[in-house]
Amino acid sequence: xxxxxxxxxxxxxxxxxxxxxxxxxxxxxxxxxxxxxxxxxxxxxxxxxxxxxxxxxxxxxxxxxxxxxxxxxxxxxxxxxxxxxxxxxxxxxxxxxxxxxxxxxxxxxxxxxxxxxxxxxxxxxxxxxxxxxxxxxxxxxxxxxxxxxxxx
Amino acid sequence: xxxxxxxxxxxxxxxxxxxxxxxxxxxxxxxxxxxxxxxxxxxxxxxxxxxxxxxxxxxxxxxxxxxx
Numbered sequence: 421x422x423x424x425x426x427x428x429x430x431x432x433x434x435x436x437x438x439x440x441x442x443x444x445x446x447x448x449x450x451x452x453x454x455x456x457x458x459x460x461x462x463x464x465x466x467x468x469x470x471x472x473x474x475x476x477x478x479x480x481x482x483x484x485x486x487x488x489x490x491x492x493x494x495x496x497x498x499x500x501x502x503x504x505x506x507x508x509x510x511x512x513x514x515x516x517x518x519x520x521x522x523x524x525x526x527x528x529x530x531x532x533x534x535x536x537x538x539x540x541x542x543x544x545x546x547x548x549x550x551x552x553x554x555x556x557x558x559x560x561x562x563x564x565x566x567x568x569x570x571x572x
Numbered sequence: 573x574x575x576x577x578x579x580x581x582x583x584x585x586x587x588x589x590x591x592x593x594x595x596x597x598x599x600x601x602x603x604x605x606x607x608x609x610x611x612x613x614x615x616x617x618x619x620x621x622x623x624x625x626x627x628x629x630x631x632x633x634x635x636x637x638x639x640x
Contacts, residue, residue, distance in 0.1 A: 461622055468601030469622035488588035489600045495587050513597055517625045 423525040424451040430566040436494040440555035466515035544571035577632035
């Protein structure tokens, strides 16, 4: 079973009850090939996973699931502060088993034992976090396609 | 499985996913199942395995679900 340690960067716009928020995340996910299918588990944010017949399909499904979780959080939040608090809790709910395997996989990448040529490489030490801000000034510069990168 | 491996766990259906709260933590990505929001949906075993890993109850879950 091969594990790929990935860095996950996205910027989403989410509508809530009386607010529009921008959520920028720089997180970690673990991509695993298992029994002919691919699984993506969140490390940060934890508590979520998606699968697919290919790595790309699993990663696309993970991005869709991530957005669905943000929408569920928004549907519950009474206001922007409540939304931001719950999104931060979601991000900080680290999956410890996935983190252990993610860190081992980084060592394998650094040793040249694991590679994913289809992905850009970024330092495993890339700063992680989630930023939730009120959306008030539309600008084309806010648009961001996001990125999946191999942590190396 | 949750009754034995995560006693007190609570499943809360949300518009897009089921959330499972246990031991101060929340798994937010359990599929609703093909029939929409239900308390006991038929869910692909792989999703249950990932949830069990997140809650660190996988050994117990394996015994109940005959996972490898």
